[in-house]
Amino acid sequence: MAKTLEFFFDYASPYSYLASEQVEALAERTGAELRWRLFLLGAVFKATGNVPPISNPSKAGYLGKDLLDWCRYQGLPELRMPEAFPVNSLKADRLGLVAAEQGRIAAFSHATYRAAFVEGKDLGDPKVLQELARAAGLEPEAALARSETQEIKDALRRNTEEAVSRGAFGAPTFFVGEDMYFGNDRLVLVERALRAA
Amino acid sequence: MAKTLEFFFDYASPYSYLASEQVEALAERTGAELRWRLFLLGAVFKATGNVPPISNPSKAGYLGKDLLDWCRYQGLPELRMPEAFPVNSLKADRLGLVAAEQGRIAAFSHATYRAAFVEGKDLGDPKVLQELARAAGLEPEAALARSETQEIKDALRRNTEEAVSRGAFGAPTFFVGEDMYFGNDRLVLVERALRAA
Numbered sequence: 001m002a003k004t005l006e007f008f009f010d011y012a013s014p015y016s017y018l019a020s021e022q023v024e025a026l027a028e029r030t031g032a033e034l035r036w037r038l039f040l041l042g043a044v045f046k047a048t049g050n051v052p053p054i055s056n057p058s059k060a061g062y063l064g065k066d067l068l069d070w071c072r073y074q075g076l077p078e079l080r081m082p083e084a085f086p087v088n089s090l091k092a093d094r095l096g097l098v099a100a101e102q103g104r105i106a107a108f109s110h111a112t113y114r115a116a117f118v119e120g121k122d123l124g125d126p127k128v129l130q131e132l133a134r135a136a137g138l139e140p141e142a143a144l145a146r147s148e149t150q151e152i153k154d155a156l157r158r159n160t161e162e163a164v165s166r167g168a169f170g171a172p173t174f175f176v177g178e179d180m181y182f183g184n185d186r187l188v189l190v191e192r193a194l195r196a197a
Numbered sequence: 198m199a200k201t202l203e204f205f206f207d208y209a210s211p212y213s214y215l216a217s218e219q220v221e222a223l224a225e226r227t228g229a230e231l232r233w234r235l236f237l238l239g240a241v242f243k244a245t246g247n248v249p250p251i252s253n254p255s256k257a258g259y260l261g262k263d264l265l266d267w268c269r270y271q272g273l274p275e276l277r278m279p280e281a282f283p284v285n286s287l288k289a290d291r292l293g294l295v296a297a298e299q300g301r302i303a304a305f306s307h308a309t310y311r312a313a314f315v316e317g318k319d320l321g322d323p324k325v326l327q328e329l330a331r332a333a334g335l336e337p338e339a340a341l342a343r344s345e346t347q348e349i350k351d352a353l354r355r356n357t358e359e360a361v362s363r364g365a366f367g368a369p370t371f372f373v374g375e376d377m378y379f380g381n382d383r384l385v386l387v388e389r390a391l392r393a394a
Contacts (some may be wrong), residue, residue: 014312048255058245058366068385069378169255181266182259185382189266 002196003032005190006175008153009109009162011096011123012042012089014079016172017113018070018184024106026187031192032176036105039160040098041089041171047160048169052086062184070184080120088124094147096128097155099136108136199269200229200394202387203372205360206306207238208320211276215267215381220268221303223384227391233302235293235382236357238254238368244324244357244381267381270308277317284313285321286391291344292326294352296333299340305333 007023009016017096023037027034054060064081070124071079092112099108115121121128126144133140146152163173167180174181206213206221225229242248251257258351261278263351268276289309296305308329312318318325323341343349360370371378373390 003347048251049252050255056245056247056366058247058364062364062366062377065377066379066383066386069346069383073386073389118300167259168257169253169259180259182263183382185380186263189263189270192266192270 002066003030003176003194004035005030005032005194006035007097008037008168008171008175009140009164010037010039010089010160011092011112011116011172012087013041013042013171014081015184018067018154019119019172019174019187020109020112020113021074021076024190026194029141030191032194033197036096036100037159037163038092038100038108038156039163040091040156043157043160044164044168044170044193048118050109050169054086054129075086077118080118082116082120082122084122085123091126091129091147092123092132093186094152094156095133095143097132098146098158099138099151100137104136104138106137111135119181129183200227200230200373200391201389202227203232203371204235205234205356205365205368205370207237207286207368208289208306208309208313209284209315210238210368211264211278212381214265214276214314215271215273215370216369216384217306217310218271218273219384222392223388227388229391229394232273233293233297233306234356234358234360235284235290235297236365236368237290237353239384240354240360240366244361245252247366251283255295261328274315276314279317279319281319281321284379285319288323288326288344289320289329290353292330292340294349295340296335297336298343301333301335304340305329305335308332365393369383 005027023034054063065080096105096108099105115128115132117122129144130140133143170182172184174190176190176197180191181190202224202334220231249259264276293305297301312325312329313320327337329341369377369381371387373387373394376390378387
């Protein structure tokens with residue numbers, strides 16, 4: 001049976017951005033099938049009573065430094081927090097589901113994360129979303145219209161409910177079977193699990 | 198100038214236990230001087246408004262699994278949560294400062310962490326503390342008496358206040374100069390910083 005790596009993420013999450021830059025290579029070298037699965041992080045926090053780490057002032061300063069450290073460690077451009085932070089990612093997340101339907105989820109996710117966390121763009125801005133759809137090879141107007149349908153809204157909600165019911169409380173969250181891992185910093189453990197699988 | 202790795206830890210913290218099993222080898226291979234620095238994690242939480250991750254029920258189950266994953270990854274024996282958890286580490290922390298005065302901090306820390314997180318012993322039990330002092334090459338009665346002096350109590354408080362004033366909000370916390378790192382999972386970043394220093 002094929003090994004699968006499920007990657008639950010939200011475009012609002014900078015640590016999921018860091019993971020998005022690693023998951024393809026990891027899946028490749030472990031022979032796993034990668035499933036990009038969007039969910040809504042705010043709804044995960046609400047359902048679990050968890051809070052974003054940035055909500056504690058003593059951690060907030062460290063988080064920015066920690067993200068920069070990881071960018072250097074991973075060889076990524078310097079991370080820039082979007083002016084509109086926390087990121088309002090709802091529309092981008094829905095558009096990501098449309099990209100997934102069209103087989104463009106990896107391209108759309110890289111474009112979207114880089115727009116948010118390298119270029120500091122506002123993912124709540126419809127013009128930014130149009131550019132991202134185009135960059136990922138989607139037809140922007142049709143894709144945006146599709147992203148606002150009830151079907152897509154429900155799909156995002158279902159992914160979120162599923163992740164929470166399987167134990168998720170933050171992002172990124174990974175599953176190897178029902179074996180859950182939380183955080184970009186757990187990819188070394190994910191890799192170990194995939195090699196053993 | 199010598200490179201220094203400061204390791205702030207508390208015997209109540211299982212993630213600090215994981216780090217304690219790595220810091221000596223890391224310091225050795227990067228040519229850094231290791232400083233074991235006890236502080237009181239409960240007081241750090243109180244001062245910063247931070248909470249232990251286990252206090253969120255959605256995270257609590259994952260934490261135990263995550264600790265086991267790291268033990269396997271690091272090649273450590275299966276971690277066992279002490280029956281008395283959260284660990285009442287105050288007396289052990291003070292005794293650790295006495296061990297440090299006598300050049301026995303590494304031996305005492307390994308013995309104490311393994312007693313708590315491998316054997317599941319209660320660090321609040323004076324008999325356990327006596328055994329640990331003896332195992333680390335201390336004279337048990339004299340060391341325990343010394344650990345209850347105002348001088349040692351003040352030293353633990355000062356370490357705690359210093360760590361908080363330098364930005365710490367949890368354990369383990371590492372400093373390379375004033376460059377702070379939080380968590381056993383950040384040792385890869387600590388190593389990178391020490392190599393660059």
